[in-house]
Amino acid sequence: MSADTKTPHTAAFIGLGVMGNPMAGHLAAAGLDVRVYNRTRARAEQWCETHGGSHHATPREAAQGADIVLMCVGNDDDVRSVTLGADGVLAGMSAGSCW
Numbered sequence: 001m002s003a004d005t006k007t008p009h010t011a012a013f014i015g016l017g018v019m020g021n022p023m024a025g026h027l028a029a030a031g032l033d034v035r036v037y038n039r040t041r042a043r044a045e046q047w048c049e050t051h052g053g054s055h056h057a058t059p060r061e062a063a064q065g066a067d068i069v070l071m072c073v074g075n076d077d078d079v080r081s082v083t084l085g086a087d088g089v090l091a092g093m094s095a096g097s098c099w
Helices: 020-029 041-051 059-063 076-083
Strands: 010-014 033-037 068-071
Touching: 010 020, 010 059, 020 033, 020 041, 020 068, 033 041, 033 059, 068 076
Parallel strands: 010 033, 010 068
Antiparallel strands: none
């Protein structure tokens, strides 16, 4: 890594299904502050009870302040729905963050 590479401390994770749930859990176990969004709010709440972090009402809110944004969603339409628009991750990401 170059000297100017920033070590991520905060991650947004979008999609807490069969694969996303444990993937986000590994990030939390590695010490990152994980901000999650899931279409089913109860699943996001349950994830936070188990792993800590915080859950958010929209992908945009989850992405705000995150150094990195990751997602694990089902198909192309799902990617578009959580990425684009006023409540999508792209609207919430800061300059210098990575998707």
